[in-house]
Amino acid sequence: MTVNQSPAPAEHADSASGTEARIDHTTTKGTFTLDGETHEVENNAWVLGDDATCVVIDAPHDVDAVKTLVGDRECVGILLTHAHDDHVRFAPELSMALEAPVLLNPADQEVWELTHGDLPWDDDIEDGDVFTIAGLDIETIATPGHSPGSVCFYVPARGCLFSGDTLFEGGPGATGRSFSDRPTIEQSIRERLFTLPEETVVHTGHGPDTTIGAEKQTAEGDWA
Numbered sequence: 001m002t003v004n005q006s007p008a009p010a011e012h013a014d015s016a017s018g019t020e021a022r023i024d025h026t027t028t029k030g031t032f033t034l035d036g037e038t039h040e041v042e043n044n045a046w047v048l049g050d051d052a053t054c055v056v057i058d059a060p061h062d063v064d065a066v067k068t069l070v071g072d073r074e075c076v077g078i079l080l081t082h083a084h085d086d087h088v089r090f091a092p093e094l095s096m097a098l099e100a101p102v103l104l105n106p107a108d109q110e111v112w113e114l115t116h117g118d119l120p121w122d123d124d125i126e127d128g129d130v131f132t133i134a135g136l137d138i139e140t141i142a143t144p145g146h147s148p149g150s151v152c153f154y155v156p157a158r159g160c161l162f163s164g165d166t167l168f169e170g171g172p173g174a175t176g177r178s179f180s181d182r183p184t185i186e187q188s189i190r191e192r193l194f195t196l197p198e199e200t201v202v203h204t205g206h207g208p209d210t211t212i213g214a215e216k217q218t219a220e221g222d223w224a
């Protein structure tokens, strides 16, 4: 995986391996715990890559399910959208299984520590970091609010966004618990996500896909 500081979106999605980039997806079932409450949740796990290499986006409840999506490809990184335990509890185990580094925005350190104590992640991700995988640039967009270190991953050449728990079908992610802030998430979405093309497909952390255009419409009638 290469990290560039100046994004240069790919014209097409042909990768070095000559195979086409694709997105693989599965859902996992488990729990989310915060503020002393535990809830049953279903999470989306995403793998973006070609036949040779890939990245995993988030590490929810089922290491084997994600390993199956990766198959025999080289996984060059596990990109975390934020550090809530339903997205990161299995990150160290998945990292060992795939021999891939775990990447997290350090603004979520306190949230990470709730699950993993002083066990470190491998590399920091910051706003503006660009990763290139399978001929595709993945741009990191910091979207604090659901948690201080929440990020989204935008893939311009695919016209898609991996939004974690920042933006769902129907509106912003939850902000009722510790480390969350509703005005901050609204500002993140308005200024950083609603400025993306309306047709951008949003792959969320829980539940169905949506689009930037659809969520802008919802926001007009409700919260924006």
Ligand SMILES: [Zn+2]
Residues within 6 Å of the ligand: 082, 084, 146, 165
């Ligand atoms: Zn979350």
